[in-house]
Amino acid sequence: MNSIQPVLIAGEWRQANHPVGTFQALNPSTGQVLDETYPISGKEDIYAAIESAYQAADTLASTSPESIATFLEQFADLIEANRVALVDSAHCETGLPKEPRLNSVELPRTTKQLRLGAKAARESSWTHPIIDTASNIRSFRAPLSAPVVVFGPNNFPFAFNAVAGGDFTAALVARNPVIAKANPGHPGTTRLLAELATQALQSTGLPVDTLQLLYHFPNELALELVSHPHIGATGFTGSRPAGLALKAAADRVGKPIYLELSSVNPIFILPGALEERLDALVAEFVTSCLMGAGQFCTNPGLIILPEGPQAEAFVRAVSGQFKEKTPGVLLNERVQTGLGESMKALTAHGAELLTGGTPVNEAGFRFANTLLRVSGEQFLRESEALQTEAFGPSSLLVLAKDEDQILEIAHRLEGSLTGAIYSHTGNVDNAFYTRLEHVLRQHVGRLLNDKMPTGVEVSPAMQHGGPFPSTGHAGFTSVGLPAAIERFTILQSYDNVRPHRLPRELQDANPDRIWRVVDGKWTRDDVTGA
Known part of the structure; x- marks a missing residue:
């Protein structure tokens, strides 16, 4: 048996104390067990x-x-x-x-x-000093x-x-x-x-x-x-x-x-966008949904379209491309198994399987690119079950009969990390966009316009969080x-504490030029005349 890899505790790489087992990782491309063996730590190592x-x-x-x-x-x-x-x-x-x-x-x-x-x-301005x-x-x-x-x-x-x-x-x-x-x-x-x-x-x-x-x-x-x-x-x-x-x-x-x-990341495609640039929408969606074999927390798992000839053309085009493209490698067998379970749940509650839906019979772990569809009426009847997350190369298309039904679908959505609205580049969809945005905004952490959600920019303005069940608390990213950083801090207040006992960030002098709120005004200056 290979030697067991050490854990890092107290600055020392050492063997685990009384591990309760061992494990080895797998190469998901081949399904082969990798050489290194790792400990499953017991209570001694935890404590x-x-x-x-x-x-x-x-x-x-x-x-x-x-x-x-x-x-x-x-x-x-x-x-x-x-x-x-x-x-x-x-x-x-x-x-x-x-x-x-x-x-x-x-x-x-x-x-x-x-x-x-x-x-x-x-x-250090993230410490938000207030004086x-x-x-x-x-x-x-x-x-x-x-x-x-x-x-x-x-x-x-x-x-x-x-x-x-x-x-x-x-x-x-x-x-x-x-x-x-x-x-x-x-x-x-x-x-x-x-x-x-x-x-x-x-x-x-x-x-x-x-x-x-x-x-x-x-x-x-x-x-x-x-x-x-x-x-x-x-x-x-x-x-x-x-x-x-x-x-x-x-x-x-x-x-x-x-x-x-978990997150299904709903995408609403409005009529004007379908009329204006159907082919581009198909290409964007297929690329986003199948990227990385769909294994992104922001993968577009739910697409809502107005029913009609343009929506049917969208469905046919996407289905054809899903069939043509080679399925990607999944991270492990649990992802493959989980996709199969999600397919059973979705189809049991009225979703129609258009393509895919089964594992690929090859070495390693793969699952056929999968597309499902359901009517707006059926989605509203089974809205909770039909928002089952299918983590992988899969998405559910919902074809709604009119604007009122689209709004009702938006009202029924669980919390997601992201949500997007595609609309006409001119003014065609503006009135309905305003109504839809008002509803969708309450259900997603990040709202996108004319852009697929995969990819999370590392930006000070990014919200990678959202209402439950996408996260446990919508107020943090x-x-x-x-x-x-704020998630891992504690708010501390000092009342009439002597100046030399104050933390550096709260003293009158501000040598680090931290942004602070002093008497209601943002400033980097020292406190004077206190």
Whole structure:
């Protein structure tokens, strides 16, 4: 048997203590088991990681923003210097293409996030200092002084990785230690990232136990972890059942947990758009839906069109292209199985299968590009079941009879990360757009016009969140700095505290030129005449 890969606890790469089992990742392109063996950690490792990270929390909370920024930049440099090994590993473990996806898109996005985190750390305006001189009350966003647990998803081995991804970056900028739970789909890639992060920690002098890495553990220990008294918060990206179980455990003890769960991302195509540019709409939708074998949290899974000749032409064209295009590689067997279960649920509640609907009988894990349709009437009768997420190369077309029915469908939508409206480039659809936008806006975190939702720009204005069940709380984003940092902070107020005892951000002097609200006005100036 291959030697078992070590875990990272207290700054040391060591063998797991009394693991409850082992696992090996699979190459999803071939279905073959990969060589490396990883431990399934038991309670000893879980509690050792918690205590180690907790011991580092106070030190990290008082660390200078410059030290955090330097670490994030050095980590980004090391990722780029080791990109060949990282891309090779991620490709082998996920089946995602090296080019352009991993090497030219996702890895640069990851290093961009880290460098934007460094910039936010230096600026520190994300702490939102507020100073009321009349009452001598001051407040700001402070570190949790406790570890943040990060659960990495399977579909983004770099950009959402528990080590190096957006949650990791936000937690570190907020000056909190991270306990990283690798996704078992790409443990080797996560280990490589953790090795590079450890190098950057050592060279910048941050506490060695700023980062702990565990690969896998039983579900009951995950519940103990997120609800432990020494845990400050949790970031989770994954399935709805797993996320809700973690949320229930965290909620029972009042621990913050931020979830990204599931999303059908509805697309409304209005009559004027169909009349004006049907072929372009077909091309955009097919590209978006089948990109990465449909394994994006923003994949367009629900398309609402007005019934008629143009809609039927759209259906025929999309169905033909779905049949022609080669199905992509799925991340693992669970995705393949889950797609089959989703097809059963959708067709059992009235959806008609137009093409696909079954696994591809080849080596590795693939599923036929799948298109379904349903009438607006049937969707309204079974709206909950027909919003079952089908994670993969699949989408459901809903053909509505008129504008009123389209609006009623919009009212019935569950919360999604994104929603889009395609309309005529002139004024043809403007009146109905206004009515539809008013309804749809309440059901999606990010509203798009004339644009498919796949792809999440790393922008300060990005909302990668949305109403339940897309996330557990619509008021937060997991992408976009500095907004994403706030999840891993605590609001602290100081009432009549002596000046020399105030945190640096709240003192009268402002040598770092942080943007602060002083007596109701944004300023970078020192407080004078207080």
